[in-house]
Amino acid sequence: MAWNTNLRWRLPLACLLLQVAMVVLFGVFVRYDPDADASWWEEKKRRNISSDLENEFYYRYPSFQDVHVMVFVGFGFLMTFLQRYGFGALGFNFLLAAFGIQWALLMQGWFHHLDLQGRYILLGIENLINADFCVASVCVAFGAVLGKVSPIQLLIMTLFQVTLFTVNEYILLNILEVKDAGGSMTIHTFGAYFGLTVTYILYRHNLEQSKQRQSSVYHSDLFAMIGTLFLWMYWPSFNSAVSYHGDAQHRAAINTYCSLAASVLTSVALSSALHKKGKLDMVHIQNATLAGGVGVGTAAEMMLMPYGALIVGFFCGSISTLGFVFLTPFLESRLRIQDTCGIHNLHGIPGVLGGIVGAVTVAFASPDIYAQPGFSKDVQTSRTQGKFQVFGLLLSLAMALMGGIIVGLILRLPFWGQAADENCFEDEVYWEVPEENSAGHVTEDPTLKPPALLIPSGAPALSAVLVP
Amino acid sequence: MAWNTNLRWRLPLACLLLQVAMVVLFGVFVRYDPDADASWWEEKKRRNISSDLENEFYYRYPSFQDVHVMVFVGFGFLMTFLQRYGFGALGFNFLLAAFGIQWALLMQGWFHHLDLQGRYILLGIENLINADFCVASVCVAFGAVLGKVSPIQLLIMTLFQVTLFTVNEYILLNILEVKDAGGSMTIHTFGAYFGLTVTYILYRHNLEQSKQRQSSVYHSDLFAMIGTLFLWMYWPSFNSAVSYHGDAQHRAAINTYCSLAASVLTSVALSSALHKKGKLDMVHIQNATLAGGVGVGTAAEMMLMPYGALIVGFFCGSISTLGFVFLTPFLESRLRIQDTCGIHNLHGIPGVLGGIVGAVTVAFASPDIYAQPGFSKDVQTSRTQGKFQVFGLLLSLAMALMGGIIVGLILRLPFWGQAADENCFEDEVYWEVPEENSAGHVTEDPTLKPPALLIPSGAPALSAVLVP
Amino acid sequence: MAWNTNLRWRLPLACLLLQVAMVVLFGVFVRYDPDADASWWEEKKRRNISSDLENEFYYRYPSFQDVHVMVFVGFGFLMTFLQRYGFGALGFNFLLAAFGIQWALLMQGWFHHLDLQGRYILLGIENLINADFCVASVCVAFGAVLGKVSPIQLLIMTLFQVTLFTVNEYILLNILEVKDAGGSMTIHTFGAYFGLTVTYILYRHNLEQSKQRQSSVYHSDLFAMIGTLFLWMYWPSFNSAVSYHGDAQHRAAINTYCSLAASVLTSVALSSALHKKGKLDMVHIQNATLAGGVGVGTAAEMMLMPYGALIVGFFCGSISTLGFVFLTPFLESRLRIQDTCGIHNLHGIPGVLGGIVGAVTVAFASPDIYAQPGFSKDVQTSRTQGKFQVFGLLLSLAMALMGGIIVGLILRLPFWGQAADENCFEDEVYWEVPEENSAGHVTEDPTLKPPALLIPSGAPALSAVLVP
Known part of the structure; x- marks a missing residue:
């Protein structure tokens, strides 16, 4: 299958069309929230506030920035572990997220943030956080197909996944009135099973021809740790970013801090225990340590x-590491699910577990625990709420599978510029890659010049495929 | 031209003299703002505040830290794209910024933050942000001369540029009463055209002898993306850091978030469209994606x-990418402007555009939009204000050109330790660079040892120049 | 000395046992602070607060996140400068810190944060910051033994050091009523001399056999700069994170900002002055520039x-650079103190200096400076307080030396999986390291394949040791 990977007109057109659409839709629909509008001084009067600090901005901006870092640096660098796909990991994540947040602002706006007349979407800091959350679920799915899809496929996937995410989120949060502040269900479970379904549909028979590039090198593992650590450190902000003011935000940060710390120790324990010489595996350190946050x-x-x-x-942490060792190979060989980053272990299983933990916590919450005046959940008994949480989880799974099948089938069409199986995980396909010699800089020694030694490994294979 | 690049006495003397001067001037002139002084409890009484949260610190500290990251990690890593100039990019940016913020605290303090008696500069969080802003404009200019100047030249440039920046800023903000919270004019336009003028004056005839090192390698492009992403993510903080409390800060963050997202898509579109095989170029992804923030x-x-x-x-995003493809080569070959990082495309043109956008936005602002009591601009009509914004832009350009010529001529003097044309973009000149073998670590294999293969490429050329 | 470095059962057991112990102890002892508890609405009534913003979370969360970044990315990446120990630097720092923060929450909780009945530790944002602080002192000590100890030894060291840290901190802050918000004494002095004593006790006679790996390569120095810069940028948050609300936090940030800027210039000055060709040394830029924060x-x-x-x-900045050039070699050759990262120069001497500066500043504070009502130090005269500060410094030193000897002797036992002298500073010992070829990616050229050229340098030496 030698598809044409030259995106010269397709990618620019896709980007420009989408961006023009965004401009028009924003023009028609999007305005500022009162907290971000020049009429804020009237809003202050209306709400009888004296201090500007009561502007929502000051409650949530630091958390927003941390979430922003997780989406762009966290997910981006986490995926640079592949030896020859760092440009794609960072660049495509950048592209899909930049498009995704715009589309999410619109989609989520229509469902959640219309003004009283239902005319305009009102934009404030909370919208930005929620748009980043929505895109995080696309970044999760990207992890499953990393290295095997074209940027055009990613834009299409983002378009559909953001749409489905918003519908699913609306049903969960507004119809089932489920709690899911950190998104175990809406972000991680949905994102992971959506991505896994897409990669299942896009199954590549001869992917072992790219196997040599589907691993890391020493330096790429260090780059990936930038992603891991920023995700790990800022996860308390992620899980607390849209919680109620005060104790809820405070508590969410503490719980996440604790959970993440524990998952580091169990990931290390299992990683060593499952290696025949007791050595640690960077794949586990980079990923399973984060499962506590999910x-x-x-x-x-x-x-x-x-x-x-x-x-x-x-x-x-334990289950995630076990998943990397036992489940990922099984999924690939038996179920034909080629999961580049192992998102099933980091987002899939821990996401489902997180949904269940939430349901159980809610179901056994003593009624006086959240007894403060105005707490929104005092009408439903805890047990009923627990059941709705489980419904929410199952619905997220169902939406992910269904959506994944549809989107996967669309992405299978042959004209999106995807690479051949033997050219996966290779930046050369879509990027102008600098030539380099062995020492990382151009050498004077003529015996080291291109011909035999220095052509990037993918190049001969590429030309072999593309020329005929 | 074989200048002496041994800085053993010149660089230490320059650093120590400047630092001693800073200590003395701070001793004579600098004290704490009431919000940072032990007398804060009296200040609270005076302003009739009950909560410590009304301390300016809590309004601006998170934004300050983000701006700080942009200056040191953002600009620093963005410039590590060169294959053999990572130490210089990070180290010299670190040095000039560390000096620049101190000098900026003084200069801006004298113009803007004197106490009522005009005796002392009062230091608070807003001063720190403004000092970082000022230095950001020096970092911009550094991008034009990256790899071609000595650290002494950079210290001199910083000394003058900070001074001129402050004068220009004072005229714009205090005399013309122009609005420029995110610094399109004062920071980007001024910084870019100042830097371009300096590099024009410092034109190097034989720079093509260093051409092989004036490009990236695979890993250096990944390092540069650290810079790009932190600049991109934190830019909403940059543009909102010194805006009025409340809606203005909030709105500035939202607008910047939106603008940056759009420039990613158009950069990608143009980058692909302008490559004959439709491939993306990391130079555009690293730079043009940021133009929306400028x-x-x-x-x-x-x-x-x-x-x-x-x-x-x-x-x-579009124009910036077009600039990289068409304008930079033209500037270099025809106008003799050697712009290492292409700052004209990232800061120059978008800065000018930003100034115009600001002028237009102000000119067509309906009078009731900013009608809240006490808004500082209610005396001038919108149109007049728009004109003043344009004057501000033109003045920034004029100051940059004039200042750049003077500083460029000073930097052309032959005793600042600059490298020869054939040794530009090479860390060996000013840094103790570790020897390394091809695999990134010392090898046992004797056939791979230094003599023929492993000497860093610059070394023979260097000794050839320096020894005679 | 050929110890068994296969940790297959020892490391997993250690991690799991410690983590189970944490779960049990947290279950028995740890609950939420009122500010993080569902009863916050009652707390607001009790304290007569109307705004959620008065929740301690909003005062300290941004600083907390910055400190968190310093511990995990700052210290972690700072130690990646070694050419073949990046996995160990990041991974072991991650492991020890993740365990350490949990243990510190308990230890510090028992000493400082029990509820009125003395039954439960109440967890809030300030506890998280203090736990990170405590672990920072372990990270400092890790710098001295980097590359020479096993992860099991690190867990043991963390267990003991956190315990001792908390006792020392309690005596200083609660009994001597010493001021030490940024931890010059409790964190840096204690951590550094503790680590130096441990490395003294663990002296390795034949470490020169690993000398070739105890240096950096070009890229590892760039990775280390990630650590340096995040430490440098966020240090104002570190020193202000637990200060009193309002002016104290504000002032702490300003002072740290200023001090750090100055130490960059003097580090550069001395680094150049002490090199025979005036070249800068990345070791100084990476470390001594931070001494101002300490x-x-x-x-x-x-x-x-x-x-x-x-x-x-x-x-x-000056003294730290001098220390790297003159003191570290002396300590190693004469006093048998093998200090991998030179923590004596970055944390030891500057920490002691910081303690003295604090004592002097307190002793000469004019009585009216901190005259606001309720200021806790109005009973002691300034001079007496100054003396107590000095006692605190001396006590920290004494505790560090004593503790370091005991812990060092424990770590000398032969069954903790430490590597032989010739295998120090090598990730191969404890990590599954990806194979790679010279260009950083797998090559097609059969003449370059593993056998002779591509085996990572440590491997032959390792097998020689481990096989017999």
Whole structure:
């Protein structure tokens, strides 16, 4: 299958069309929230506030910036572990996220943030956070197809996934009135199973021809750790960013901090125990250590208790590492699910666990725990709420599978510029890659010049495929 | 031209003299702002505040830290794209910024932050942000001369540029009463055209002898993306950091977020469209994607509307990419402007555009938009204000050109330790560079040892120049 | 000395046992602070607060996140400068910090944060910051033994050091009532001399056999700069994170900003002056530039004055650089102290200086400076307080030496999986390291394939040791 990977007209057209559409739709629909509008001084009067600090901006801006870093640096660098796909990992993540946040602002705006007349979407800091959240779920799915799809396919996937995400989120949060502040269900479970379904549909029979590039090198593993650490450090902000002011945000940060710490220790333990010489594997350190953050996504703002958070982290770190060792090879060989980054282990299973933890925490919450006046959940009994949480989880799974099939089939069409199986995980296909010699800089020694030694490894294979 | 690049006494003397001068001047002139002084409890009484949260610190500290990251990690890593100039990019940026912020605190303090008696500069969080802003304009200019100047030249350039920046800023903000919260004019336009003028004056005839090192390698492009992404992510903080409390800060962040997202898509579009095989170029992804942030610098805090921000980003990303492809080669070959990082495309043109966007936004602002009591611009009509914005832009350009010529001529003097044309873009000149073998670590294999293969490429050329 | 470095059962057991212990102890002892508890609405009533913003979360969360970045990215990447120990630097720092923060929450909780009944530790944002602080002192000590100890030894060291840290901190802050907000004494002095004592006890006679790996390569120096810059940029948050609300936090940030700027210039000056060709050394830029932050740790929140901060930074940067050039070789050859990262220069001497600066600043504080009502130090005269500060410094030193000897002797036991002298500073020992060819990616050329050329350098030596 030698598809044409020259995107010269297709990619520019796709980007420009989408961006023009965004401009028009924003022009028609999007205005500022009162907190961000020049009429804020009237809003202050209306709400009887004296201090500018009560502007939502000051409650949420620091968390927003941390979430922003997670989406662009966190996910981006986490995926640079491949030896020859760093440009694609960072660049395509950048592209899809930049488009995705715009589209998410619109989609989520229509569902959640219309003004009283239903005419305009009102934009404030919380919208920006939610748009980043929505895109995070696309970044998760990107992890499954990393290195195997073209940027055009990614834009299409983003367009559809953001749409579906918003519908699913609306049903969960507004119809089922489910709690999911850190998105174990809406972001991680949905994103992971969506991505896994897409990669299943896009199954590549001869991917082992790219196997040599589907691993890391020493330096690429260090770059990936930039992603891991920023995700790990800022996850408390992620899980607390849209919680209620005050104790809920505070508690969500503490629970996430605890859970993540625990998952580091169990990831290390399992990684060493499962290696025949007891050595640690960077894949586990880069990924499974984060499972604790996914696992407390739903319950972080609840009265989970610090020890509860530790227990969640304990199991998520362990199960995630076990998944990398046993499940990923099984999924690939038996179920034909080629999951480049192992998102099933980092987002899939821990996401489902997180949904269940949330349901259980809610179901067994004593009624007086959230007894403060005006707490929105005092009408439903805890048990009923627990059941709705489970419905929410199942619905997210169903939406992910269904959506993944449809989108996967669309992406299988042959004209999106995807690479051949033997050219996957290779930046040369879509990027102008600098030539380099062995020492990382151009050498004077003529015996080291291109011909035999220096042509990037993918090049001969590429020309062989593309020329005929 | 074989200058002496051994800085053993010149660089230490320059650093120590400047630092001693800073200590003395700070001792004579600098004290704490009431918000940072032990007398804060009296200040609270005076302003009739009950909460410590009303301390300016809590309004601006998170934005300050983001700006700080942009200056040191953002600009620093952005410039590590060169294959053999990573130490210089990070180290010299670190040095000039560390000196520049101190000098900027003094200069800006004398113009803007004297106490009522005119005796002391009062230091608070806003001063720190403004000092970082000022230095950002030096970092911009550094991009034009990257790899071609000595650290002593950079210290001299910083000394003068900070001074001129402050004068220009004072005239714009205090005399013309221009709006420029994100610095499209004062930071980007001024910084870019100052830097371009300096590099024009410092024209190097035989720079093509260093051409082989004036490009990236695979890993250096990944390092540069650290810079790009932190600049991109934190730019909303940059443009909102010194805006008025409340809606203005909030709005500036939203507008910048939107503009930047749009410029990513158009940069990608143009990058692919302008490559004969439709491949993307990392230079564009690293730079042009940021043009949206520059372009809304002036207007971000205004009622630009989200779609307005998207439009600005749309054009800035496009024009910036076009600039890299067509304008930079033209400037170099015809106008003898050797612009290492292409700052003309990232800061020059988008800065000018940003100034114009600001002028237009102001000129067409309906009078009731900023009608809240105490808004400082209610005396001038919108149109007049628009004209003043244009004057501000033109003045920034004039100051940059004039200042650049003077500083360029000073830097041309032969005793600042600059490298020869054939040794530009090479860390060996000013840095103790570790020897390394091809695999990135010392090898046992004797056939791979230094003599023929492993000497860093610059070394023979260097000794040839320096020894005689 | 051929120890068994296969940690297959020892490391997993250690991690799991410690983590289970954490879960149990958290279950018995740890609950939420009222500010993070669902009862916050009652707390608001009790304290007569109307705004959620008065929740401690909003005062300290941004600083907390910055400190978090310093511990995990700052210290982690700073130690990646070694050419073949990047996995160990990042991974082991991650592991010890993730365990350490949990243990510190408990230890510090028992000493400082019990509820009124003395039954439960109440967890809030300030506890998280203090736990990170405590772990920072372990990261400092890790720098001395980097590359020479096993992860099991690090976990043991963390267990003991956190315990001792908390005792020392309790005596200083609660019994001697010493001021040390940024931890010059409790964190840096204690951490550094503890680590130096441990490495002294663990002296390795034949470490020169690993000398070739105890240096950097070009790229590893760039990775290390990620650590340096994030430490440098966020240090103002570190020194202000637990200061009193309002002016103290504000002032601490300003002083640290100033001090750090000065230490960059003097580090550069000395680095160049001490090199025979005037070249800069990345070791100094990576480390000595940070000494200004250590040096104002104690005094940052005091009325040190900006010029006072500059003076502190001036001397700390200078002395630290001098230490790297003259003292480290002396300590190694004469005193048998093998200090991998030179922590004595970055944390040891500047920490002691910082303690003295704090004592002097306190002793000469005019009585009316901190005269606001309720200021905790109005009972002691300034001079007495100054003396107590000195006692605190001496006590920290004594605790570090004593503790270091005990812990060093424990770590000398032969069954913790430490590597032989000739395999130090090598990731192969504890990590599954990806194979790679010279160009950083797998090559097609059969003449370049593993056998002779491509085996990572450590491998032959390793097998020689491990096989017999």
